[in-house]
Amino acid sequence: MIRSFLRENIDDLVQHIDTKFLPPPHTQLPDNGDQSIGLILAISSSVFIGASFIIKKRGLRIAGSSGTRAGAGGFSYLREPMWWAGLICMVVGEAANFTAYAFAPAILITPLGALSIIISAILAHIILNEKLNVFGMLGCALCITGSIAIVLHAPPERHLGSVVEVWQLAMQPAFIGYTVFAVTVIVFLVFYVAPTHGQTNIFVYLGICSLAGSLSVMSCKALGIALKLTFKGDNQLVYAETHFCILVVVCCVLTQMNYLNKALDLFNTAIVSPVYYVMFTVLTIVASVIMFQDIQSSVQIATEACGFVTIVSGTFLLHSTRELATSFADLATLTKDVGPSREVGYQEVITESTPIMVHSTDVPTGMLLMKLRPDISFKACSSLSCHKSYF
Template identity: 70%
Template sequence: MATKHSWRDGMSSDNIKGLVLALSSSLFIGASFIVKKKGLKRAGASGVRAGSGGYSYLLEPLWWAGMITMVVGEIANFAAYAFAPAILVTPLGAVSIIISAVLAHIILREKLNAFGILGCVLCVVGSTTIVLHAPQEREIASVIEVWDLATEPGFLFYAALVVTASFVLIFHFIPQYGQTHIMIYIGVCSLIGSLSVMSVKALGIALKLTFSGMNQLIYPQTWAFTLVVIACVLTQMNYLNKALDTFNTAVVSPIYYVMFTSLTILASVIMFKVILESDGISMLWFYLYDLEFVT
């Protein structure tokens, strides 16, 4: 059973590395939302919009610039998961909300009302509290250990619920409500994203161990996690593009962050069996409560 660990007890060197990488990731990802949005708007002016099922943005250089920026951020994020618990890394995405909201206001002329600003502030407050109470993660000696955790009944049940809910949203709700209800697109991104983070975490651990001299590439489980990462990321990107093309960036970013973070923390608690201190658990309500402010 993982022991409690808080900022007051001092962070491990790995946690500090993870924190720095996560903050760097948020800077790049926050900026990428804006660049991709401009690319989507430019592509939509000359072809079928992404929100209407078009893929003309694949020919737009500005969209690719945004994608490259996001990839750089995701690489830093990927590395962060190899060093620190998902419960510490994921909430730091709040920084990307501030960056994207400020840049959306300056560059895209998208306005956030007072409640939207308050929602962003609450996201940051909640993130800070969770980071301060992030537990020390158990030591993982092999990707096989992660696979065993991922195939336990509790997490398999969670994964089945996520996949089922995603299919229902994609095939039933998106055709009817995708253009008018932001929660549909964001729901798919967040649900699938919680699985992708767990797979990224597993793959990051495998690569970290491999680089330290314990080759994990010989195990089929490593490649299974890789396939899950690819499938999940492609699905996330597809529906995130649709959300960005259809709705205000300053609204998409915080809602996506709130749902994605909450589901990722839940998935991490189930899979890795980490436990937040009571103050940290109570802050999860801030994330859910934020949805009332940013919508």
């Protein structure tokens, strides 16, 4: 009797473990080999895409020296082999990124796109001599952190079996509203804002690229499903929706290329790369959430909100400090302890108002402040009786 009781309870325990902790019997477990391939493809994609920004920027500089710059509306870069090499590099990177999703989950692949920012910053520093100051480094870190937080907590995409299903989702009032909003903002930026502020505000051109990119990703999703099913024998090319998606992808990609070239030609590559990545990622997630209408928990919403605030902080820091040449050595001088007994002498800072005295041991601090305020100049003061005022 005791043996029978134990056998029944052990069987119940085993069944409980099977149902709670093991996958269903027909569930296909992920292949670690495939996931490793996806990881390698994602990293390779980031390297190619990050390098493509630098190669294209180099091509734009060469083309601009002998013709009309892209930032001024010229297309002389189309005759420059270096620019085409950068474009091919970007296509290879995007193809590798697209293929990576077939081997590994999006939660692993998408955040790795942030590696392209680091690659661009390093190569821009080495090849283009575009220095990224300490505030820019902090801004990059904030952008990457916020973007990863949003991507990791974004809802997964639902399984779709045909182009018609994607089209039905696209015809929902919410996504139609987003599409109308995106197209309206793009038209407004192109015809009213870009002619006057495009060459001074980095968010104009990159806003156009990001909005167009969010629409192109949704169309690429439908196009990818169509091609996958067609290769399996279920021809999706007979549907008009497939051809419409191809048209949307072509128009959006051409728009992205044009205005991304303008942004690269006018602004520092180390600034363009992270800002474009952040804006494109955020708008793509917004479009995906609206289109697929996935239910999110309060934790997901709160985390995404924190990630967005982090992104805004990072982009603001990148944009507002891009002209400064501040290094870690400059910041170290701010923490230097200067004792009151070191009465060696002072230097006078000439401003439009009252002169300000800087202790001779604080001269590095004054030099740092000069970088923050280029309108300030130094004048030596050899007299120890100078008025002792400090910053």
